[in-house]
Amino acid sequence: MKTPALLLAAALAAATLMPAAADAAQGRLVVYTSTPNKAMADLITAFNKAEPEVTVEFFRSGTTEVLAKLDAEFAAGSPEPDLLLIADSVAMAGLKARDRLAAWPDAPVEGLPVSSYDQDRTWFGTKIIATGIAWNTAAGLPAPTGWADLAAPAAKDRVVMPSPLYSGAATIHVGTVTATQDLGWSYMEALKTNGATALQGNGAVLDAVATGRAAYGVLVDFMAFNAAAKGSPVGFVYPAEGATAVTEPVAILKTARNVDAARAFVAWLLSEDGQRFTVAQGYMPLRPEAGAPPGRPASVKLLEVAPDTLAAIGEETRRHFAALFGG
Known part of the structure; x- marks a missing residue:
């Protein structure tokens, strides 16, 4: 037989549960x-x-x-x-x-x-959405291994990248690269000198690489892997120096x-x-x-800069990029 105290406790418990369901x-x-x-x-x-x-x-x-x-x-x-x-x-x-x-x-x-x-x-x-290098596997050019390859003679006038004026991932990428001591704005300037061009976003980069209008592209990983799985001639590498990521x-x-x-x-x-x-x-x-998607490495080396730092330099990153590559 339940005591009044137990009955009261049960009633209170039921009353507590009813609002949760509601x-x-x-x-x-x-x-x-x-x-x-x-x-x-x-x-x-x-x-x-x-x-x-x-x-x-x-x-x-x-x-x-x-x-x-x-x-x-x-x-x-x-x-x-x-x-x-x-x-x-x-x-x-x-x-x-x-x-x-x-x-x-x-x-x-x-x-x-x-x-x-x-x-x-x-x-x-x-x-984790990492940005690395995609390339057209039917172009007959060497597969890239790192960021430096995009500024090399073999890639002259054949590199595209998303613009931080449109893409958040591109803002992170450019901010991280330019805040990394071994790369910096000198690397972005080398890309410009080598004929790299900026497109509106990652989708435009993928299209340019997949159709052969560009040989190499700075691209988020999942887009490259998804395109390759559907038969597009697109390869992808996480750069040896480290990928950027959002x-x-x-x-x-x-x-x-x-x-x-x-x-x-x-x-x-x-x-x-x-x-x-x-x-x-x-x-x-x-x-x-x-788990992980098929074909991905167990881990990816990343270049990392604190979000607050990237936020503080975001406007300057976009201004500097626009001055180099246009709006």
């Missing part, structure tokens, strides 16, 4: 992202298997254009997104400095590399209308299930237990 993630969730349209649509489908009551809508463009749209909305006092899922932590560091991001102290980051998320837990890396961080805005759904989205991305889906999409995961 507060399950649901409703409209708006995401602004630089993730390619098809990849984002597939991600939402996978997320909805775990959270079927959330209706995800998204706006997609390059990181620079996403941020420009968001800035205009902030200025008008009507920011639309609940979440940002964009290429680089530098942009997130800038938004955090402007007090635009909501902290989530209890975010599920256990087991993730400490360097992959903001220590105040306002943004969280979701994957972690495609996700963040909840302070102005988010649907915080519960936003947290559910972030939690799923960081979970083992979410990380395994990352691998299935051809990206390197942050959780080693999620």
